[in-house]
Amino acid sequence: MTRPRLVLVAALPLLLTACDGGGDPVQQVLLETSSRNQSATVVEGAVSGPEDHSAHDSGAPAATPGAGDVAFAASEAEMHRQMSAASGATVEEAYVAKMIAHHEGAIAMAEVALRESRDPEVRRMAQGVVDAQTREIAEMRAWRPATAD
Structure with missing residues (x-):
């Protein structure tokens, strides 16, 4: 079984927080967009919620x-x-x-x-x-x- 590739929008808020102390309107737009997208993370054609980490945590080899x-x-x-x-x-x-x-x-x-x-x-x-x-x-x-x- 191949490991599905995730669109990593769920991690974007953490990355942005690490890069900036806040207050930047560009960062705010990116955070808002990420939050909207996080609720529908795309997994190889199927949609899963942010709580669906089973494929990622399965230990299966990484996909090409x-x-x-x-x-x-x-x-x-x-x-x-x-x-x-x-x-x-x-x-x-x-x-x-x-x-x-x-x-x-x-x-x-x-x-x-x-x-x-x-x-x-x-x-x-x-x-x-x-x-x-x-x-x-x-x-x-x-x-x-x-x-x-």
């Missing part, structure tokens, strides 16, 4: 990656490589360096969606990610430790 997975593989791998390489002498410096790499990865994935998706809502969300993450990268690059003169 689909075209969507393949489209994001390079940008995901690069993001993880960049995050692993990012460092800092303090927790604060390491956090900023790793978050810049994380946001650059988010922009790269959003650019894949903009290039390959024809869904207007996905394209709107992806453009929102590009705009918000670009702004946040600039803010993080401008950050200086409180002890700096």
Whole structure:
């Protein structure tokens, strides 16, 4: 039995919360969209509620990656490589360096969606990610430790 692939809209609120402290209207739109979509997670042509995790937890081997997975593989791998390489002498410096790499990865994935998706809502969300993450990268690059003169 192959393991069904899930559209990972259920995890989006957690990812967005980790990326931003809140208050950003783009993040709010993404959270609202995710909440709407979470109630109808698509599983290989069938619809299951968010409570249906039986296929995911069954221990069955992973399904062959689909075209969507393949489209994001390079940008995901690069993001993880960049995050692993990012460092800092303090927790604060390491956090900023790793978050810049994380946001650059988010922009790269959003650019894949903009290039390959024809869904207007996905394209709107992806453009929102590009705009918000670009702004946040600039803010993080401008950050200086409180002890700096």
